[in-house]
Amino acid sequence: MIRILIVEDDENIAKMIEAVLSIGGYEGIVCNDGAQALHKLLTESFDLALLDVMLPGLDGFEILEGIQGREVPVIFLTARLDVADKVRGLRLGAEDYIVKPFEAVELLARIEVVLRRVNKSSSVLSYEDITVDIQKHRVTKGGAEISLTPREFEVLVFFLQHVDIALTRERLLSAVWDYSFEGESRTVDIHVQQVRRKLGLQGRLVTIPKLGWRLERQ
Amino acid sequence: MKLWQKILLISLIFVLGAVETTAFIVLSRDFSMTVEREREQGVTEHNYLAATIANQVVYSRLLGDKILLSEEEIEEVIDEVLSATTVSVDGAAVFRQSDPIRIYRMDELQEMSEFQREALHSEECLTLITGEGENTRLYVTSGLTLEGTAYQLYTVTDMGDIYRDYDEQLLFVRNLGMVLAVVISAVLVAVLFTLLGPLTRLNASLRQIAGGNYSLRIKEQGSPEFRELAGNINRMSESVEENVQRISEIAESRKRFIDNLAHEMKTPLTSIMGFGDIMRIKREMSEKQRREYAEIIVEDAKRLRTLSGKLLELATNEGAELELVSVNLRELFREVHLTVAPILSRRHMTMEMASTHIAINCDRELFKSLLYNLIDNSIKASADGSKIILKAVNRDNKARISVTDFGIGMSNEQAKRVTEPFYMVDKSRSRKEGGAGLGLSLCVEVAKRHGAVLEIESQQGKGTTVFVYIDCHPEIVGSEDDEIG
CATH class of the missing domain: 3.30.450.20 (PAS domain)
Structure with a gap:
């Protein structure tokens, strides 16, 4: 199981992040003090660290400076959207920078991206008899290869990564079509329908009224 | 030219x-x-x-x-x-x-x-x-x-x-004039440069001041006019420097305020949004989990409510007109006691009150809120069953009101910073109590508007006393102490 260190001084936020991580199938370890977090990062092994910037004791930047050379990818969580801070964090080697407040799936998606970049996430996903090889861009169902357009492929991957989690249209849009997409949101619906039809996911990739879709494990 | x-x-x-x-x-x-x-x-x-x-x-x-x-x-x-x-x-x-x-x-x-x-x-x-x-x-x-x-x-x-x-003499005069012109020019240039030299120096200094070096001071020397000019320029740059410093301090404190405000608002917002989102997207959730998440959401929403309430108080305090009336401190203490009595009894605490008949000029409601905030802080810092002393004495026509607790106290460093907006000595403890970190800032604001001064004396582990110094109203000025609570 992938271990993620949560460094956050607010108890409720730490608890929330832990819950979000468990939805994504990760193990979250909470630490609410900067110095302690640095010690943990230097002595234990983690696949990822979520660092709050404003912390008692050491702040997020100082922790990041302290673990230079350790191969732990870091995502910053901060209440402030400050360009200078962002640049400072990224220059110190942070993988990403998430501004509070954030949605659960957004956090999961960004974690997924970082883990894939550092090759920590598996490149093969499976759901029932469907297997998806992300690197080879191949989808098989019951051994038979299924041809998908690149967008459809990404939609499928996103659903497989978030099984049993409701995904909103906006989330899919920003994950698959990127944030800059300004087309019709109906596009998303059409792609989801295509994926459902091509992979025979009727009854499992369900539509949730006013929210979006969810790929449900039987 | x-x-x-x-x-x-x-x-x-x-x-x-x-x-x-x-x-x-x-x-x-x-x-x-x-x-x-x-x-x-x-x-x-x-x-x-x-x-x-x-x-x-x-x-x-x-x-x-x-x-x-x-x-x-x-x-x-x-x-x-x-x-x-x-x-x-x-x-x-x-x-x-x-x-x-x-x-x-x-x-x-x-x-x-x-x-x-x-x-x-x-x-x-x-x-x-x-x-x-x-x-x-x-x-x-x-x-x-x-x-x-x-x-x-x-x-x-x-x-x-x-x-x-005659012609020769004319020629001589003309030649003499030319020689004279050269000599006079040389002498004049020398004199002018000596006289106007300070001007060049002043100019160079002024250029530096205009360039932002407001701390530069010009030597006051040369003829009286230049001395005066240099003096005036020095006074000008002094006041510019003071103003710039004041403005940058204001900007700095405002920026700090906004930063802290953003942090204080986004923290509960993040957990509300996160837990709300989890409840929205998760397919299945145990009843225990659902209740836990809902409780956190309500708790953090309350934090936001406290924060917005305090912010509103700060804002209205800044804008509102003061209704100054003569208030007897004994009466005021009694009123405040009524307000805090429920909290005190919940924590099994007592409040001792000592006051002579002192009257002060104040806005009754605002000043009551100031005392309430101070007592509230004292209660938060105290252990259950402890006591609080509210006291007022007359010192040279100044009322000295003090709120004393025997709670956790603060270090010198903490006492210095405690009136800063959003500063909390113990963040997690303060949050559990529903604090927004704005109470004392509010007190300072109210005191300032009354021309009163706030002083904090604290010892870690021993307790804290907050003094409020405010001018007495001349009508009722007693001298003998008597217990009223």
Whole structure:
């Protein structure tokens, strides 16, 4: 199981992040003090660290400076959207920078991206008899290869990564079509329908009224 | 054109103008006197010549023992006199009627018909100065009666010399003027640069100040005007520096406030949004989880409510008019006690109150909220069953109100920062109590509006006392302490 260190001084936020991580199938370890977090990062092994910037004791930047050379990818969580801070964090080697407040799936998606970049996430996903090889861009169902357009492929991957989690249209849009997409949101619906039809996911990739879709494990 | 150039040019023009004009006037006066003298001299010599001719005629007649000399003889005499080397004029001519009979070195006379015509009818001695510069001549004429016949004597004197002298003098004055101009220029430039030197220095300093170096001070030296100017510039940059510093301090504290506010708002918001999102997207959730998440959401929403309430209080406090009335502190203490009594009893705490009859001028509700906030802080810092002392004494017409607790106390560093907005000594503890970190900032604001001062004395582990100093109202001023709570 992938271990993620949560460094956050607010108890409720730490608890929330832990819950979000468990939805994504990760193990979250909470630490609410900067110095302690640095010690943990230097002595234990983690696949990822979520660092709050404003912390008692050491702040997020100082922790990041302290673990230079350790191969732990870091995502910053901060209440402030400050360009200078962002640049400072990224220059110190942070993988990403998430501004509070954030949605659960957004956090999961960004974690997924970082883990894939550092090759920590598996490149093969499976759901029932469907297997998806992300690197080879191949989808098989019951051994038979299924041809998908690149967008459809990404939609499928996103659903497989978030099984049993409701995904909103906006989330899919920003994950698959990127944030800059300004087309019709109906596009998303059409792609989801295509994926459902091509992979025979009727009854499992369900539509949730006013929210979006969810790929449900039987 | 620069100032020094202007001053130099104007001074030069005036000095040279004055010198040249004076020299010219003096020279001209001198010259016209010389000309006059020369004219008199010419006339004297002319008369002398005329007398010499007349004498010679008489002498010749007596010598020849004649009654009258013939015209030829007279001409001979004239000839003799004029050709003699003793004649001091430069030329002479004698006319009978209008016919020239003898002309010596007087070639120009032909051109002077006007003068001759005039001379014919005049009995007196006439003079004429003609020609220019070196060719200036003085002509003198007078009638001369010799042996009953009327003659006209003309003499000419060369006046070129005095004109030459005059021209030389003019040239000398002009040259002297030029030399003077060079000398004066040099002296003026030196003087001007010494006088205007401080200006250049002032200018350089001002440029630095304008460039943002407000802490620069100029040396106050040089002439009184420059000293004053430097002094004024120093005062100006001083006040600019003060203002800039004040403004940047305000901006800095505002930025800090906004940063903290963003943090304090986003923290509960993040957990509300996160837990809400989890509840929304998760397919299945246990009843225990659902309740836990909902509880956290409500808790953090309450935090936001407290924060917005305090912010609103801060904002209205800033804008609202104070309703100043005379308030007896004893009564005020009793009212505050009523408000905090439920919290006190929940924590099994007691509050002792001691006050003389002191009246202060204040806005009743605002001042009550100040005391309430202070007592609330004290309760939060205290352990269950502890006590709080609320006391007021009169000191030199100033009321000293104190709120004392025997709770956890603060370090010096914490006590210094505790009035900063959003500063919390113990964040997690304060949050559990529902604090927003704005209570004491609010107290400071209220105190400031009343002209009151807040002082904090604290010892870690022993407790804290907050003093409020405010002017007494003169009406009810008691002296004896008596317990009221």
